[in-house]
Structures are given as C-alpha cells and as structure tokens.
Amino acid sequence: MLRLTKKADYGLMALKYLAEQAAGAGVSAADTPGSGQGSAQSAKDIAEAYHIPPQLLAKILQVLARNGLLVSHAGTHGGYSLARPASQITAFEVIRAIDGPLFITSCITIHGACDLAGHCTIKEPLRKVNDSIKDLLSGLSIADLADPPESSRHENEAAVGGGLVSIAV
Amino acid sequence: MLRLTKKADYGLMALKYLAEQAAGAGVSAADTPGSGQGSAQSAKDIAEAYHIPPQLLAKILQVLARNGLLVSHAGTHGGYSLARPASQITAFEVIRAIDGPLFITSCITIHGACDLAGHCTIKEPLRKVNDSIKDLLSGLSIADLADPPESSRHENEAAVGGGLVSIAV
DNA sequence: GTATCTAAGACCGAATGGGTCTGGATTCCG
C-alpha cells in the first residue's frame, strides 16, 4: 500500500494548523511561553479543529515535541507551538518522528541486515527509490502545506466552528 | 513506515529472476515475450532460488498472472514467464497488482472520499508527493532491477524520465 | 493415467495500527 499512517497524517495536519496560527496571530499578540513562534495551541484545540480523537493527537504531539519539532508548555494556558519556522520543518522529519525510519522495503533496515540476507537482489535499486522518496519529502516543508502555491482552491475551508462534515470533493 | 509489503518484495524478486532467466536462456536479451522458449520457471524453482515460502510465492505469482504481468502455463513443465519484455514492466505495476492501489495518505482513496472529508487540509500537497512516487516507480522497470544501471551516477536522476524529483510545490 | 504444475479459496497466528484509559507532573490563576 505504501501509505503513511493516520498518525503521520494527523501530525502533519497539526503542524500545518500551528503554522497557520503562528502566521495569522502575529507574534506579538500574546506573549507565549514558546520560543516566540506565535501562540501556543492546546492539543484539544487542534483535535477539535480537525475532528480527530483528542487523546490520540495528544500522544502524537508529545512525540513531535520529544523529537524537537514542537515546543510544549504545560499549565493552564499551555499548549504546543512550532519549534522552528514552518519553512524549516520538513514533512520527512514529521513522518520519521511519528512513523519511525522510512524504509520502502523490509530489506533495508538500519543495519542493512535483511532476513533474505545474501540473496535479496533487489535491494540496491530500491534503495535509490527509497532515497528519492526521502528527498521528495525533505523538500516539502510545513510552510508548503500551509500556504499552497497556486493549486486549485474550490474548497471552502473557512474555519468551520463545530461544523459537520462538508463533503467538498 | 511507508514501506511496501513483503509480498511485493517477493513479487519484484521473482520478476527479476524471470527476466534474468529469459535473458540468459539464449534468447535475445531481455526483450522477449514469454513465448516459444522453454524458460518458464515454476513457482517452486523461484521460491527455492530465493528461499522464500513456496506456497506464498505461488499465490503472488497467480496474482501477477491475473494482472497480465506474467503468463502462466500449467502442466508438467509449466511455470511462469514474463508477459512482456522486462523493460516494459514497471515496478509500479507490480506493486499495485500485489499491494493494491498506491496511496500515500489515507485521505486519498479511489473515490477521493476521506473520513476527514471537509477538513483534511493537507490532501492536495500530499497528492503531489503521491504522484511523484508513482512516477518514480513507473520509471523503474524490471530490466532495471535485473541489470542495474551504473550506480556511480547521481542517485535521483537514474532511469527516471521526467523531472519528478523536483516537487518544490 | 499419472506425475507435475497452476488456480483458488479457506484458514490461522502474529504483528501492527488506531484508539482509549489511567495516573501522574507541571504551570497558571484566583
């Protein structure tokens, strides 16, 4: 299937959300305990914005924070904010933090070991594909997600407060 | 994890094996359809060559045959052979035949439907990545696996046709 | 007619992924 997990999806969406908040809210609005990258958003807020299970997102954000992509702040008005500018956080980092190392084939492991050790003959060509995908994702930043260059925009995604599913596509 | 399944691995290895057999069997290069030469290999042979479970490989080959990538021949000296020249069978076809449609994110489905229907905002950028990966795999043929191009080249621009690595969004 | 091979399906155990729950530890605020 070659697909990334829902967790990674959620993580990307959350980062995008934070990037938008940071950009829109102006840095000076509320002096937040983060590192000045806009206002901190709680896991619950983000989860509600996208209708994803709050507890699950909470765990994802924890992982992201542990990996240095987010900064967290506990307490009453705590939450998460980006650890770096959105343009300097790549989708690859997010995915690897959540889903672990990115290997297209079961052969390519950290040690290069393979259960088909000697006789796995397709390893090398696939490694190139693997690297290409990695490069591909490394070239995609959160800022790119948040601010699509010129793609089609027939989707009305205005902040739907407590809205229902609005099937647009 | 973004990795393809072991079945797809096995499938690719098997195709590569068949390509090599076809090429080495005296017939002109790898560009020979699976007809007329006794180079049909049984599932058991291939399985033994790579030490993979024979019955599992058998099922994989069946799927491949059903999808028109292999031609099968039952009977005493039956077996499988490539339905097309190895250079005209892409890794993408193999993977899709075995692992099903290739979608990087759970949002992108056949109908475009998404459980996060309206509010999945990262769908479009990721679709581009998805397409790029698809192009990447479509540019990799079985012949490339069997006869690895000079890997001393730059990694990303191997045998791939268009500028697919340039996502840049 | 029999040995050899593919075809097709049911079936199973283990791993993974998605999601929940619980019990803390921190920080703000009245």
Place this chain on the structure above:
DNA sequence: CGGAATCCAGACCCATTCGGTCTTAGATAC
C-alpha cells in the same frame, strides 16, 4: 494555597492486516 487546565508516560484493548499454511480442484505433458 488550591484547583483548573494542560502536558507526560505508560499500559491496555480491539480490529485489521500481513505473512504463511493447507486443501481441493483444474490443466498439461509424457
């Protein structure tokens, strides 16, 4: 100070998928 809001870290559960096996049936060459 004490409580509310928030993050943190696990354990835990359930459904799906994956890897693999088994069985039965249909084709084909000798």
